[in-house]
Amino acid sequence: MAEKASESSNSISLNTVDGKIFKVSPTIANQMQTIQSLIKAYDSSRVISLPHVNAFHLSKIIEYLEGKSATTVSAVKEFEAQFMKDLSLKQLKGLLIAVGYLKVNELLELMPKTVAKLIENKSVEFLRKFFGIVNDFTPSEEAKIREEIAWAFDGVDED
Amino acid sequence: MEESPKACSSFSLSVEQAPPESPHEALFLVLSYLTVYELLLISQVCTSLRDAVSNDVLPWLNLVVERPLSYRLSDEILLKITSKANGSLKTLALINCVHITDQGLQRVIEQNHLISKLYIPSCTRITPEGVLRSVEILCQGSHSLSSIMINGIYNIQKEHLDMLSFYLRKNQSLEEQQMKQPIYYHERGNLSVFEKKQRVIDLEICPMCFEVRMVYDCPEGECNKRECRGCSFCIPRCENCGRCLGSQEMEECACGDNLCLDCWLKEFPKCSFCNKPYCKQHTSWWYNSSDPGFICKVCEENSHGYTYTDESVGAAEAIIAQHWSQTIK
Numbered sequence: 022m023a024e025k026a027s028e029s030s031n032s033i034s035l036n037t038v039d040g041k042i043f044k045v046s047p048t049i050a051n052q053m054q055t056i057q058s059l060i061k062a063y064d065s066s067r068v069i070s071l072p073h074v075n076a077f078h079l080s081k082i083i084e085y086l087e088g089k090s091a092t093t094v095s096a097v098k099e100f101e102a103q104f105m106k107d108l109s110l111k112q113l114k115g116l117l118i119a120v121g122y123l124k125v126n127e128l129l130e131l132m133p134k135t136v137a138k139l140i141e142n143k144s145v146e147f148l149r150k151f152f153g154i155v156n157d158f159t160p161s162e163e164a165k166i167r168e169e170i171a172w173a174f175d176g177v178d179e180d
Numbered sequence: 181m182e183e184s185p186k187a188c189s190s191f192s193l194s195v196e197q198a199p200p201e202s203p204h205e206a207l208f209l210v211l212s213y214l215t216v217y218e219l220l221l222i223s224q225v226c227t228s229l230r231d232a233v234s235n236d237v238l239p240w241l242n243l244v245v246e247r248p249l250s251y252r253l254s255d256e257i258l259l260k261i262t263s264k265a266n267g268s269l270k271t272l273a274l275i276n277c278v279h280i281t282d283q284g285l286q287r288v289i290e291q292n293h294l295i296s297k298l299y300i301p302s303c304t305r306i307t308p309e310g311v312l313r314s315v316e317i318l319c320q321g322s323h324s325l326s327s328i329m330i331n332g333i334y335n336i337q338k339e340h341l342d343m344l345s346f347y348l349r350k351n352q353s354l355e356e357q358q359m360k361q362p363i364y365y366h367e368r369g370n371l372s373v374f375e376k377k378q379r380v381i382d383l384e385i386c387p388m389c390f391e392v393r394m395v396y397d398c399p400e401g402e403c404n405k406r407e408c409r410g411c412s413f414c415i416p417r418c419e420n421c422g423r424c425l426g427s428q429e430m431e432e433c434a435c436g437d438n439l440c441l442d443c444w445l446k447e448f449p450k451c452s453f454c455n456k457p458y459c460k461q462h463t464s465w466w467y468n469s470s471d472p473g474f475i476c477k478v479c480e481e482n483s484h485g486y487t488y489t490d491e492s493v494g495a496a497e498a499i500i501a502q503h504w505s506q507t508i509k
Contacts, residue, residue: 117206133213136206145224154203157227166230170220172257173249 033060034068041076042068049086054124071123077112078119085128105135110151203229211236215244216261240264242271250277255284262288273299276332282310289314296324297378302332308340319347327378336392341383348380362397365412366422369461388414398424418443419459434476435462451476453483 033050035043051057059069071079088100108116113132120128140148149156158166203226211219211232219240223233233239243262245253258280262269269292274280280303289295295318300306311330318325325348330336361379386393393411399422408415408424416425418440419433431444434456439447447457449466452473458465467480475483 114204114206117209121206121209129209130213133210136210137214137218140218140221143221145221148222148225152203152207152225154226154229156225158230162227163224166224170223172252172254173217173220 035079036068036070037074037076037079038072039075041079043076043079043083045083048090049083052086052125052127053082054126056123073122074119075115078116081108081112081116082120082123082125082128086125089127101131105131110139208232211239212242214239215246215249217246217249234264237264237266237268241269242273243269244271244273244275245277246273246275250275251279253277254279255281255287258284259287262292265292267291268294270294271297271299273297274303275299276302278302278304281305282307282313285310285314286317289317293318294324296326298325298327299329300333301329301382304332304334306333308333308336311336312340312343315344315347327380329378329382331382331394336383338385338392341381341385341392344381363394364399364422365396365417366399366420366460368394368396386411386414396422398422419461420447433457433459433462434478435459435465437461449474451479453479 032044032046033056035045035050035056037043047060050060056069056071063069085104088104089097105113113136116128117132117136120132139151143151148154156163207222207229211222214222219233223230240261243265245258253274258274258277262272269288272288272292272295277300280300282305285300285303285306298314298318300311311328311333315325315328328344328348330344363379363382382394383392384395385391386395388410391411391413393413395409395411396415396417398408416430416438417423418425419437420439420443423440425438425440429441431439431441433439433444433447434451434454435458437459439457439459443459444457447459450457453475456476458476465477467475467477
């Protein structure tokens, strides 16, 4: 998929932390703000190394950007849904870091939405288990925070 | 694309060096995209997330209150949670918050002059005058307000709309800006607050009945008529695809909404008694029974708890047949 984009002569080479080189078209590269600013600084012939991004994450990002640019609105929605569905939670977290680093705005919007969907209507206990986080509150701290936000969770019936 | 989770973890960066008990760095990135409810929920998970939520300004710049919180939000609580943004609130989205009053909104607006998106759809206690006052405050001085949503606020008249567009108009004419952002009927429910391009004002004057209403466009390629813009009263639309409906191709759903024939044929399952599907908005309305057959709520209620099975239908048919044969005799 990356090869397809390299047809144009002025493609941009990206070197990931695990040494794999990706060639992407300028339109794709420009959608990653971090790279966009790097292109401006360098001349385009140079290989841009990305010490914080691995090959898997970059390939996923490129896959997303290519899939997104090609099709109509409803097809994009479908593609986005499938794209997020294919990711495991662990991949999602890692990819989110990479996306945050590369500043891919569209994904930076889509992915938190997906995570937000995951935690929708879930209990605190579920979230701890789901994300593998240990409860490090002391009982008094926990009671305090419960009290602070009681307005949101207590009293009123679910509608 | 295919990769085992193990390989993925060995690839992963400095993040994984942290002990597995503390939250993943990615979670902190997510915070600023969460709604208030999710923020409060996640602040209860552990100390570092609590601190990130309560001490950081970033998660609170885009404030989104949706169900189930919207009915519980009072003016005081709104003031409290907006104060976390330190006066630099960017988005204020109160979806259907029925307890917020004009005064409550105005107090928040007075402290946050940088709001660029003000979404208060169906906040029914806010009046058009209250909206006008708030928008006026925001449009003085630096004027960062770019988009408002006020659908569902009662009694908005043309004069109000004129005043609002007068405040909000920058360089382009309002109509020009509106045309670039079509609103589709079937997408009216999924409000995406973080979307960059939004209409300046969601309401406009319906070109057909000249009332202030939400005016919907026909989705591209679905309709060849040019003048096909209008409010939902003037132009009935398909609940699933948003295209306009002529009277002959309107098909009813079990929820009372209308579908075009194409969508109606495509929509499954259909009620095993009345043969109507639910539209996409109401798929959760199916009567839950262990029975594999689908029965819509209306048919379930009409059955008075007796489920229609082939046998009972067969029995009913037999009774009717008997009745007829007797009357004929």
